[in-house]
Amino acid sequence: MTRVLIVGGGGREHALGWACARGRDDVELIVAPGNGGTARIAENVSLDATDAAAVARLARERAADLVVIGPDAAAAAGVADACFDSGIAVFGPTAAAAHIESSKSFAKALMDDAGIPTARWASGSASDRGRVDAFIDEHNGRCVVKADGLALGKGVVVCESVEAARGAVDACLQEARFGAAGDRVVVEELLAGDEVSVLCVTDGRNVRVLPTSRDHKRAHDGDTGPNTGGMGAVAPMPAAPVDLIVRRVLQPCVDALRERGTPFAGCLYAGIMLTDSGPQVLEFNARFGDPEAQVVLPLLGEPALPLFEACARGGVQPGTAVSRTGCAVGVVAASAGYPASARTGEVIAGLEDVADDVLCFHAGTREHGGGLVTSGGRVLCLTAVADDLASARECAYANISRVRFDGMWYRADIGAVGATALAIGR
Numbered sequence: 001m002t003r004v005l006i007v008g009g010g011g012r013e014h015a016l017g018w019a020c021a022r023g024r025d026d027v028e029l030i031v032a033p034g035n036g037g038t039a040r041i042a043e044n045v046s047l048d049a050t051d052a053a054a055v056a057r058l059a060r061e062r063a064a065d066l067v068v069i070g071p072d073a074a075a076a077a078g079v080a081d082a083c084f085d086s087g088i089a090v091f092g093p094t095a096a097a098a099h100i101e102s103s104k105s106f107a108k109a110l111m112d113d114a115g116i117p118t119a120r121w122a123s124g125s126a127s128d129r130g131r132v133d134a135f136i137d138e139h140n141g142r143c144v145v146k147a148d149g150l151a152l153g154k155g156v157v158v159c160e161s162v163e164a165a166r167g168a169v170d171a172c173l174q175e176a177r178f179g180a181a182g183d184r185v186v187v188e189e190l191l192a193g194d195e196v197s198v199l200c201v202t203d204g205r206n207v208r209v210l211p212t213s214r215d216h217k218r219a220h221d222g223d224t225g226p227n228t229g230g231m232g233a234v235a236p237m238p239a240a241p242v243d244l245i246v247r248r249v250l251q252p253c254v255d256a257l258r259e260r261g262t263p264f265a266g267c268l269y270a271g272i273m274l275t276d277s278g279p280q281v282l283e284f285n286a287r288f289g290d291p292e293a294q295v296v297l298p299l300l301g302e303p304a305l306p307l308f309e310a311c312a313r314g315g316v317q318p319g320t321a322v323s324r325t326g327c328a329v330g331v332v333a334a335s336a337g338y339p340a341s342a343r344t345g346e347v348i349a350g351l352e353d354v355a356d357d358v359l360c361f362h363a364g365t366r367e368h369g370g371g372l373v374t375s376g377g378r379v380l381c382l383t384a385v386a387d388d389l390a391s392a393r394e395c396a397y398a399n400i401s402r403v404r405f406d407g408m409w410y411r412a413d414i415g416a417v418g419a420t421a422l423a424i425g426r
C-alpha cells in the first residue's frame with residue numbers, strides 16, 4: 001500500500017487524488033480537509049490546510065508515504081518545510097521556493113536576472129510609489145496592476161487609462177483592498193496575445209512538461225465579467241511552442257531557484273502570453289492550476305503518482321510527459337452570487353445521470369444527510385475527454401445540463417472556437 005495525503009479541498013485536490021489512485025488498487029488516499037467528492041475516493045480529515053504543523057503531524061500519525069500539496073496558501077505557509085522536518089516526502093515547494101508565486105515582485109526580479117521573457121515592470125509601496133506612478137504615466141495608463149502577494153486570483157486589474165491604473169494602485173496601497181497582499185504593488189506593461197498555461201513537474205533540477213492547457217478566468221461568456229478562480233479549462237493547446245517555453249522559461253526558473261539555494265520541487269506553472277514577439281510570462285504559480293488540473297491530469301498518459309514521488313525524492317526524467325490522444329474540456333458549475341459571494345447549502349441533484357466516462361470533480365460540495373449540498377462558489381467541474389475538441393465540449397455540456405442545484409450557472413463557451421483559438425491550432 002502507498003498512503004498519500006493530499007492537502008487542500010478543491011477541485012484540483014479531487015483531481016490530484018483521482019490521478020494518484022488511477023488504475024491502482026494499492027493506493028490509500030487521505031485528503032485534508034477534502035470535500036464531498038473526495039469523501040467518495042478517500043478519507044477526509046478536517047484540518048486547516050495552511051496549518052503546517054497540523055499537516056505534518058497528520059502525515060506522521062498516518063505514516064503517509066507522500067504528501068501532495070494542492071493550494072498556494074499551503075505551500076506559502078510552509079507545509080513542505082514542516083514535512084521535511086518530520087522526514088516525510090512531499091510533492092510541493094518550500095515556502096522559500098513558493099515565493100515565485102507568493103511575491104510577484106520577487107518573481108519579476110528573478111525573471112529579469114535569469115533572462116526569462118516577461119513584461120516590463122515597476123513596483124512600489126505606500127511610502128515609495130514614485131516609480132509606480134511614473135511607469136503608469138510613461139505607458140499612458142495601459143498597464144496591469146497586481147497586488148504583490150496572494151489574493152485568490154483577484155489581485156490583478158487590467159487598465160487602459162491613467163485614472164484607472166492609479167485607482168487600482170490606490171485600492172491596494174491606500175484602501176488595502178487585498179489586505180497585506182497589497183502592501184506592495186507591481187505594475188507591468190499590458191501585453192496582447194493568446195494565453196496558455198504550461199505546467200511542469202520538477203525535482204528542482206529536471207523538468208518534465210505536462211499537457212498544455214488554458215483556463216477561463218472571467219465569469220461570463222466571451223471572457224467578460226469579473227475574474228474568478230476559473231470557470232473552465234481546455235487541454236491541450238497544440239499551437240503553443242512548448243519546447244521554447246521549457247527552454248526559455250521553465251528550466252531557467254528551476255535553475256535560478258536551485259542556484260539561490262531554494263530548490264523548487266513540485267508543480268511549476270507558467271502562465272504565458274503568446275505575443276507577436278514570442279512567449280512572455282504573466283505569472284508563475286507554485287502548484288497545479290485550478291481548473292487546469294482537472295483537464296491536464298485526465299490527459300496525462302503516464303501514472304501520476306510515480307511522477308510526484310520522483311519530484312519529492314529526485315530522479316524526474318526530463319522531457320515531455322506522455323499524453324493521451326484527444327482533448328479534455330472541463331466546465332465549472334458555480335453557485336448563485338459567485339464570484340462576489342456564494343449562496344451555499346443548496347441540494348445537488350442529478351449526479352447519478354452523469355455518464356460514467358465523464359469525470360465529475362467536486363470543489364464546493366459537502367456531504368449532508370446522505371446527499372450532497374453546495375458549500376462554495378465553484379461547486380463542480382465536469383471534464384469530458386474525447387478524440388477532438390468539439391466532441392469533448394459537446395459531451396461536457398450534455399452532462400453538466402443533467403446536474404441541478406438552485407442558482408447553478410456555468411459559462412456556455414468553454415472550448416468554443418474563438419474562445420480558445422490556440423486549442424484548434426490557429
Ligand code: AMP
Nearest residue numbers: 119144156188189190191192271282283
Ligand atoms: P495573473 O494572475 O498575473 O496571471 O493575471 C491574471 C490575468 O490577468 C491573466 O490571466 C491575464 O489574462 C491578465 N494579465 C496579467 N498580466 C497581464 C499583462 N502583462 N498583460 C495583459 N494581461 C495580463
Ligand code: GLY
Nearest residue numbers: 215230289290291
Ligand atoms: N487557474 C489559474 C490558477 O489556478 O491560478
